[in-house]
Structure formats: C-alpha cells, structure tokens
Amino acid sequence: MRKTLVALCLSALLAGCNTSSNESQAPIAPTPAEQALEYLTQLGSSAEGIGARPTGSAAETRAADWIQDKLGGWGYEVTRQPFSYQRRGEDKSSQNLIVELRGQSDRVILLGAHYDSTGEDEGSEGATDNGAGVAALLAVAEALQGQSLPHTVRFAFFGAEENGLNGSKAYAASLDEAAIDALLAMVNYDTIAGGDIVYVHSAHSDEAEYGCADPARYSHDPRVRDRLLAISRQSTTPFAIHPSYAGYPEGETGSWSDHAPFACLGVPIAYVEATNFTINGQDGYDGYSQSTHPALWDCYDDTTKSACDRDSESQWGKIWHTGHDRLDKMAELFPGRIEQQLGANTEILIRFLREPGL
Template sequence: MKKKLALALLSALSINYSAYAGNNEPSEVYQYLQQLAVPEKGIGAREAGTKEEQRTADFIAKELEKFGLAVTYQPFVFGKNSLKSTNIIADSNPKASKTIILGAHYDSTGAEKGSLGAIDNGAGVAAMLAIAKKMGSTSNQDINFRYIAFGAEETGLEGSRYYVKQLKASPDELANIKAMINFDTIAGGDIVYVHSAHTKPYRCASKEFPYNSDTSIRNALLSASTKVLGEKDQYTVHPAYPGYPEGVTGSWSDHAPFACAGIPIAYVEATNFTINGEEGYDGYSQTTNPTTWSCFDSKNLSACDRKDEKHWGKIWHTKFDNLETLNQMFPGRIEQQLDQTVAVFDELFSNINKYMK
C-alpha cells in the first residue's frame, strides 16, 4: 500500500515536471508572457515611447476588458522629447470604498541591450493579467482590486509618478487606497522575495503626505505564500545588508511614489541576496547560474575574479532577459514561478479581509 502510494506520488510529480518542461500546453499566465515578450508570438521589446509600447498597452487593455473590468486609459507625456505613454487602469468593483492596487510596468529597456523584457517585466504583467482574470469583476463586494499597467518605468518611473500625482489631486480617492503591490521582475531570479518600503524615507517629490513604510501588506503576502507554497517554497524577506535592514527595498521601481503618498506597499522580486555581487549582497545579482557569469565561484557565491567579471549574474536589462534563453538556462522555472504567484494571489485576494486585519 505504502509503495503504491509512493509510486502514485512519483508519477504525479513527473506529470508536473513534464508540464513545466514544456511538453504540455503551457499555463495561461505563461501564454500571456509569450504574447508580451516573444516577437514570434506577439510583441517583444517594448521601449517607452515607442509604437511597440503603445501596442502593448492596447493588448493589456483589451484583455482586462474581456474580464469584465472597468478599463481607463491614462495618457501622459514624459521626458525632454515629450514622448507619449499610457497607464492602463482596470477596476474590479469601482463603487467599493476600499481599493487595493496591483501594479506592473509593461515597458522594457530598448532592444539594443539585447533584452526582450521577458522577466523585466513581461512576467509581472502576465501574472497581473492572469490574477485579474481569475478574480474577475465581482470577487469581493467590499473591496476594489485595481490593476495598473504602468508605462515608461525604465525611463524614470514616469507612469507611476504620473498616476500618483493625479491621485493626490483627489484626496477621497487617495484615502480609499489601502495598499499597493508592485510586480517588477517576479520570475527568473533564484529566490522570490517580498519587500516593504525602506524605513528611511525615500527622497519624495513632496512632503505633502506622510511617508509610509508599513509592513502590513508585505506580511499578508508572506502569510498567503506560506499557506499556498508551504514552508519550503514560500516567499521570503532578504536578510539585512549595509544600508538595508531586513526585508526593505529602495526607491528604484513603481512602488516608490506610492510609499511617498502615504500608502503601504509590497514589492515582489525574484533575485538572490545570498550572492556577493558587484557591490556586495544587494540583490542585483539574480542567479548563481554560470551562464550569467564570466566565471562563477560556487563556493564563495561570487565572481571567480572580481576585477574581470563582466556579467555578475544579472538577467535584467541584458541579453539573458529573453524567454528562449531563460528556458535553456532554467528549464521550467519561469512557468513554475508564474503559476505559483498566480496561486498565491488567488489565496490572498480571495481572503483579503482575513489577511489584512
């Protein structure tokens, strides 16, 4: 009996593995990623201010409309050359008095760096779409889930800064926003972390609103991940390193303007804080995979030669941020990380009152 059970378990495991190795139909969230970041299947590089970025905005808006959400285009102009971009905003229940925002930037760096923006940030947008689809329009009567695809993040958080600026102009709406979760590079790296805003305030554009480094939404997300993924695979917080207490992050992505507007934030990021990278243990090196290093010293988790190292285990903004390359380096990883994120958010959003007391 026991042996039979073990065999059944083994075969179940192997079915799972083959799904992630690409032998079966990919999951919906993974198909979204293909449409966003694989040129033959959809778009590819989506540099801010280009027609590819605009095409991506239209694709995202059309999908969100299909789920029965109220979709708004929020166009804005940015930079010295007055380039155009757009935030796509979708509400599940606009009449509710409490709003929780899930945001992900959809632009990528320019193709000249060789990046197609698969993990940064096609993965974040794909997961946001799959979660929005799962939750639909009537998931919770008391809470509005607002999904925002930000434009022009890579050029200086243009979309999120513009969004928050508009938000500040309507105090009632701002007061309704209970939390913001940022998806930026949620797959590809070795370990999935959740951060809260740094305890030392960011350099905010104005001091009009009290800076918020509350950890409530980060901790809610950690609990939901433990429930869904178990103690072994749950999301984690990074250990303390110089200048950064345990579990906090800097102002380099779309969560920053929200923390500056007094909103509790959480930021999901797949990287590897155990690596001694170019500037130490700062999470910029995302993986121990030797393909992403000139030479990786697996004993000391660092470069073999710190002077000669060229790549430092970085995927973002490099030629490694290409879905085909990523699947060769990490068979099954990207799809698995995306599926897990969708499952964690299904748990969190379906039981939001329990997790956010």
C-alpha cells in the same frame, strides 16, 4: 443539470448511461497560472507576440493596446490614462491602463505592473522585466472578473517605468485626497520571475531613501509584505525576505520601482521580485545579481558567492536588461522555473485578494 442527466439515463435504459464520459468530454478550463504563462508568451516573446517594448517606442504603445484589448474582452471598463514626461530635455508620452473590480468595501487594493521594457540593444525581450508581472496581473484580473471580493481591486498597468517610473508617478499624481485615502495597499509586481529566489519587500524605514515631496506622508508599514509572506507559505514557491545589507535593513527596499510613489502617499506597499540577495555582486549584496547560474558569469565562486576574480570579470549573474531576459533563454537555462514562479505569484495574489487580512 442533474435532472437532465437522469432523464437521459432513463430514456437510454438498456443502452446504458455513461455520465463520466460526458464529463470527460467537457473542455477543462485553463488555470490562472496557465493563463499567465500564455499571456507572458503573447507579450514577451517576439516569436509569438510582441517581444521587446522599449520605453517610448511604438512597441510600447502596441503592448498598451494589447493589454486594453484583453481587459476589455473580459468585460472591464478600461481607463486609458495618457501622460507626458521629460526625458533628456525631450517631451515624451505614454499611457497607463487601469481597471477596477468593485468589492464589498470601497477600500482599494491597488496592483501595479509596468509593461515597458529595456535592454533591447542586448537582445532583451523584457520577458521577466516585466512581462511576467503584467501576465500575472492579467490572469488575476481574468480569473476574478465577476467575483465579489472583500475589497475593491484596481489593476494598473504602467507605461514608461524604465526611464524614471513615469507611469506610476503620473497615476499617483492624478489621485485626489479621497482616492488616496481609499487606498488600503499597493502591491508592485516587477520582475517576479527569472531570478533564483522570489522576495517580497516593504518600503524602507528611512524616508530619505524615497525623497518624497511630502515626507510627513510617507509610509513604510510592512503589513502588506507580511500578509503576502504568510500566504506564500502555503504555496509551492514561498516568498523570502532579504537579509540586511549595506543601507537596506532586512526585508526593506529602495525607491527604484513603481511602489515608490504610493509609499510617498502614505500607502502600505509590497514589492515582489525574483533575484538573489545571497550573491556578493558588483556593488555588494544588493540583488542586482539575479542568479548563480554559471552561464551568467565568467566564473562564479560558490565559496565567496561572487565572481572568481572581481577585478577582471564582466558578467555578474544579471538577467534583467540583458540578452538573457527572453523566454527561450530562460527555458534553456532554467527549465520550468518561469512557469513555477509565475504560476505561484498568480495564485498567491488571488489568495491575497480573497483573504486580504488588512
């Protein structure tokens, strides 16, 4: 390239040679953070893309097709894993989408995000739960395609999470002993944007919280959480560790999302979610209230960190599964927040995969 420029400059001679103007005309590639926002808009906005993807609906399948198209377009070989499950006595089906980026080692870092959504009756479009997690993983897969990383990275997009972690359970059940042994870490991105604070958790120190089929196998090793926490300190949105609350020691989470089946297989997990554990919500400091924003409460009392009248009020600062889980609502209530949290989560994950330290 330099030789060409020199030749052009020599031939241009007195006509001058302005290489900087040539450079400024070159299109600037969007950053992974910007790409993540674009994918979130395409997946999580009914005005510009798919919108709500209720578990078991045609829109859930449409979202799977869309994810498959994106991954295939970047050159990944996509495994579409169909599975069936029972819901209130009925047979249902869904699918996981899985791709792999081969690394310098055969040890595997598994990244997971569910693409189905819930709360559509209230007007939710599943933008934060969990369009954001899917969008971040897609942007990471796109950015790292073709790169040689220390470990193999496997991206799993799970279906049917909202009615019982069906996709992640089906995927975990499909792994043989060698595949389980190869798993070095599992990172679950579920509702990584929207709430006031972005947290990273490990599994619970008490296996009984997870009720694993083989309790002896369970791992609550916090090393993945701690590595992500350290990396996030160099970011604009450092992760937080939730303080201890009833039943849940500091930084430890329950079994309600897609990390659980992997903790049961003995894999060290980390779970990233945006919420607010400083709020004394309906059932205490459990992270079910995601924000102190007054629009999400009948009346929020900043002194007690709770509803002004706990007995009579009905709004508890919730975003997920409600009509607030929409990109237009989020932009109105929290200008710039989704962009910042989503962008930071995308960049933190890329840094982690380049320097996993595991």
